[in-house]
Each structure stands twice: as structure tokens, then as C-alpha cells.
Amino acid sequence: MSQQPRHNDSASLRTADASRQDKSHPKSIVLVGLMGAGKTSLGSKLARHMGRSFMDSDAEIERATNVRIRDIFELGGESYFRDIEARTIERILDGPPVILSTGGGAFCQLGVRDLIKQKALSVWLDASPEILLSRINNTTSRPLLHGGDPLEILKSLAEDRNPHYAKADLILKTDKVSLSHSVRKLAALVTAALQQLDSTDDTA
Numbered sequence: 001m002s003q004q005p006r007h008n009d010s011a012s013l014r015t016a017d018a019s020r021q022d023k024s025h026p027k028s029i030v031l032v033g034l035m036g037a038g039k040t041s042l043g044s045k046l047a048r049h050m051g052r053s054f055m056d057s058d059a060e061i062e063r064a065t066n067v068r069i070r071d072i073f074e075l076g077g078e079s080y081f082r083d084i085e086a087r088t089i090e091r092i093l094d095g096p097p098v099i100l101s102t103g104g105g106a107f108c109q110l111g112v113r114d115l116i117k118q119k120a121l122s123v124w125l126d127a128s129p130e131i132l133l134s135r136i137n138n139t140t141s142r143p144l145l146h147g148g149d150p151l152e153i154l155k156s157l158a159e160d161r162n163p164h165y166a167k168a169d170l171i172l173k174t175d176k177v178s179l180s181h182s183v184r185k186l187a188a189l190v191t192a193a194l195q196q197l198d199s200t201d202d203t204a
Contacts, residue, residue, distance in 0.1 A: 027197070028097045028120040029190055032107040032165055034157055035142055036132035037125035038174050038182060039101035045183045046190065047099040056101045061088050069103075070142075078105075086112050093119040104144070104157070108164040117169070121193055123186065124168035127175045129154035169193065 029046065031039040040056055047054035058069050061084055065072065072081045085106055092100055093115060100120070106112050107122065116122050127135075133151050136142065145153050165171075170189055174182050 026097055027194070028093055028100055030093075030100045030102060030107075030116050030120040030122045031125055032102055032116075032122055032168055033125040033127070034104045034129075034132055034154065034161065034165075035144075036135040036154075037127050038135070038179070039125055041179060042125065042174075042182055042186055043099045043101040045179075046186055049183070049187050050099065050190075053096070053098045054101070055092055055098050057085060057089050057092065057106060058101075058103050060092065061085060064088065082109055085109075086115075090115055104161065107168065108161050113164065113167065117167075121170070121190065121197075122168040123170040123172060123190065124165040125186075126162075126165065126171055126173050129158050131175050 029050075029052075031037075031043050033039060043056075044054045061072070061081075062068055065084065067075070069081070072084065082105065085103060086109060089100070089102065089106060089112055092098065102112075102116075107116065107124075129151060132154055136145075136150075142150075144157065170193055172182070172186055172189055177185070
């Protein structure tokens with residue numbers, strides 16, 4: 001499992017300095033994890049802090065195809081959706097550095113994971129199935145939660161997917177933590193990792 005850089009959770013965010021550094025850094029930040037982990041809410045706030053654009057791969061898929069994610073699943077099945085998802089993520093990562101929120105299954109696909117590891121800095125937002133479910137307002141909009149008890153499905157998904165998420169570059173636990181505190185922790189974690197990458201590049 002990837003080791004998290006140590007950081008001081010109580011440290012103040014130096015927005016101007018971080019923004020100058022992060023804008024120049026070529027790597028995108030990709031958030032991975034199960035539905036309800038906070039990828040969109042935390043990602044959008046991190047993007048503002050870093051002075052970057054925020055993108056959501058599911059939203060980009062719906063924009064490009066003009067079809068809802070649940071309808072793509074119903075019309076073409078999961079394998080068809082995963083193909084569209086992989087091509088969408090590749091297109092985004094070939095562009096300017098952004099903060100990217102990915103669908104829950106994206107990082108579990110070997111090709112997508114290798115692409116993200118090569119071109120971006122990945123962060124797993126980790127939370128328990130119970131916490132995840134409490135954050136999902138509308139389970140009917142989540143195709144993978146159909147046909148059974150949502151909590152049991154989330155537990156099964158966590159068992160299957162967490163070993164893949166654990167291969168992310170960074171890991172942030174978001175259980176029972178306020179949104180503002182999670183944003184501070186995420187910003188500090190990412191900033192420390194980018195500084196470490198810069199330091200490695202300078203000494204290479």
C-alpha cells in the first residue's frame with residue numbers, strides 16, 4: 001500500500017504559494033474511490049484552492065454522449081461503458097493538468113490505472129460503506145446500487161475494489177471528518193506530494 005507523506009493537519013493553507021507551484025506542475029490530480037467518498041465535493045474545492053479546473057469523468061461522458069450514465073449501462077452494459085470511460089479519462093489526462101474525479105470502477109481497470117499512474121497523481125478517498133451510503137442522496141441515480149440492499153452492495157464493492165484503490169499514490173481517510181477539514185487535509189497531502197516530486201525531479 002502506498003505510504004502517505006506526513007503533514008501537519010493543522011497547518012494553514014498557503015493558497016497563493018500553492019497555486020503558483022501547482023499551476024506549473026504538469027501532473028493532474030486524480031481522485032479515486034467508491035461513490036459517496038467525496039470525489040466531487042472535495043475535488044471541486046481542491047481545484048479552487050490550486051487554481052486548476054475541476055473535471056468529473058462521468059459528467060464528461062454524459063456531456064460527450066448526451067446520454068445519462070445509467071442509460072449507457074442499460075443500453076450497452078458495463079463493458080461498453082468502461083470503454084467510453086477509459087477513452088474519456090485518457091483524453092482528459094492528455095490535456096492541461098486538472099483535478100479529476102473518476103467513477104468508482106475506473107481505477108479498478110488495469111489499463112486506466114496504468115494510465116493514471118503514468119500521467120497523474122492519484123488519491124484514494126477512503127470511507128466505510130456506512131458513511132458512503134449516508135452521503136448518497138439518491139441511490140436510484142447509481143446503477144450499481146440497483147437490485148439489492150444498497151449497503152450490502154457497497155460492502156461488496158468495497159471488498160472487491162479497495163485492493164485496487166490501495167494502489168493509489170496517496171490515501172486519505174474521510175470517515176467522520178467534516179468537509180472543510182477533509183479539504184485542508186487533502187490540500188496538504190497533495191501539496192506535500194507535489195513538492196516531493198519537484199524535489200526528486202531537481203535531483204535527478
